[in-house]
Amino acid sequence: MQICMDWRSVKFDWNKARAFLVTAEEGSLSAAARALGMAQPTLGRQVDGLEQELGIVLFERVGRGLTLTPSGLELLDHVRAMGEAAGRVSLTALGQSQALEGTICISASETYASVLLPPIIKKLRAEEPGIQVEVVVSNHASDLRRREADIAIRNFRPTEPDLIARKVGDADAILYATPDYIASIGHPTKPYDLRHADFINMDHSGMMMKGLNTLGLGLTEANFPLLTESYIVMWELVRQGAGIGILDAYIGDAEPCVRRVLPDLEPIVFPIWLVAHRELTTNRRIRRVFDFLAQELRRDREDAPLALGS
Structure with missing residues (x-):
C-alpha cells in the first residue's frame, strides 16, 4: 500500500509527527508520553490529529500496546528521516552560537532534579542571569540527538559516537528503611535476614531484584509488593515505613526519618x-x-548531603 496525497495541501505539524514517531518507537502511548515528558492524553490527541490531517489510520491496538498499520509503517521511515534531518540542522545552528544569553535544557532523574539541581541552578542564575534554564524531569534517558535536552545527568556512560560525556563522580546506592520497619523485621544483621522483608520496586524488568541478590539477599518477586517508577513516591513510601528502598547515599543519609539497613552491606x-x-x-x-554543572556536582559530593523532602 502506498500513501497517495498532495503533500503541498497538508498543513504539517512537526509536534504531531514527533508524537507519532516516538509512539511508534516506544510501542505504546504511555511509554511515549514518559519518553517525551508529557501527559498521555495530550500525546494521544496529537497522534489522533495527525491521523485526521493525513486521512489515514496509523496504529492498531494490540492488547495494551500499539502496532503500526501498513500506512503507518510507510510513513514512519519518512518521519524518522525528517526528524534526523531536523535534529542535524538544529544541532549545527545551535553549535555555532556564541551568545551566552538564552535558554538551556537540562535533563535529570526526579531525585537529581529535585535535590541536586535547584541550588546549582540558583548559583548559575546568580552568575549568569542571561541564561534561562528548563529542567526536564525523566527517569528515562532523554534523546540528546533529537534535542530532547541539551545536557543530561545520567548514571551510565553513553556509547553513541556523537555524544560526549564527562564523569563527575560515583554514587553509592544504599538500602534504607525507618527504624520502626527495621525493628518489625527483627533488626537484620545479615543479607539473608532480609528474605522476608518488603522492598519498593522501581522497574518491571526485575533488574533491581537481580542486583540485590548479587549481594546475597535471596529475594523473590514476593519481596516486591510495591512498584512505582517515581523515585519521589518510592522515597515517601520508605519514609512512611512501607518497606525498604534504595537511594543515593548522598541523599538518603541526610534524611532523619530513615536508617541504613545493614550498614555494613556493600553498596551498589x-x-x-x-x-x-x-x-x-x-x-x-x-x-x-x-562546565559549571561538572564543577558543582563534584563539589556537592565533597560537601554535606542534602535531604530529599521534609
Missing part, C-alpha cells in the same frame, strides 16, 4: 555522567553550563 556503586551532543560543545552557552 554507579557513576554520575554529564552528557551532551558533540555538536553543542562549540556553543558558548552550553559549554559554560556544562
Whole structure:
C-alpha cells in the first residue's frame, strides 16, 4: 500500500509527527508520553490529529500496546528521516552560537532534579542571569540527538559516537528503611535476614531484584509488593515505613526519618555522567553550563548531603 496525497495541501505539524514517531518507537502511548515528558492524553490527541490531517489510520491496538498499520509503517521511515534531518540542522545552528544569553535544557532523574539541581541552578542564575534554564524531569534517558535536552545527568556512560560525556563522580546506592520497619523485621544483621522483608520496586524488568541478590539477599518477586517508577513516591513510601528502598547515599543519609539497613552491606556503586551532543560543545552557552554543572556536582559530593523532602 502506498500513501497517495498532495503533500503541498497538508498543513504539517512537526509536534504531531514527533508524537507519532516516538509512539511508534516506544510501542505504546504511555511509554511515549514518559519518553517525551508529557501527559498521555495530550500525546494521544496529537497522534489522533495527525491521523485526521493525513486521512489515514496509523496504529492498531494490540492488547495494551500499539502496532503500526501498513500506512503507518510507510510513513514512519519518512518521519524518522525528517526528524534526523531536523535534529542535524538544529544541532549545527545551535553549535555555532556564541551568545551566552538564552535558554538551556537540562535533563535529570526526579531525585537529581529535585535535590541536586535547584541550588546549582540558583548559583548559575546568580552568575549568569542571561541564561534561562528548563529542567526536564525523566527517569528515562532523554534523546540528546533529537534535542530532547541539551545536557543530561545520567548514571551510565553513553556509547553513541556523537555524544560526549564527562564523569563527575560515583554514587553509592544504599538500602534504607525507618527504624520502626527495621525493628518489625527483627533488626537484620545479615543479607539473608532480609528474605522476608518488603522492598519498593522501581522497574518491571526485575533488574533491581537481580542486583540485590548479587549481594546475597535471596529475594523473590514476593519481596516486591510495591512498584512505582517515581523515585519521589518510592522515597515517601520508605519514609512512611512501607518497606525498604534504595537511594543515593548522598541523599538518603541526610534524611532523619530513615536508617541504613545493614550498614555494613556493600553498596551498589554507579557513576554520575554529564552528557551532551558533540555538536553543542562549540556553543558558548552550553559549554559554560556544562562546565559549571561538572564543577558543582563534584563539589556537592565533597560537601554535606542534602535531604530529599521534609
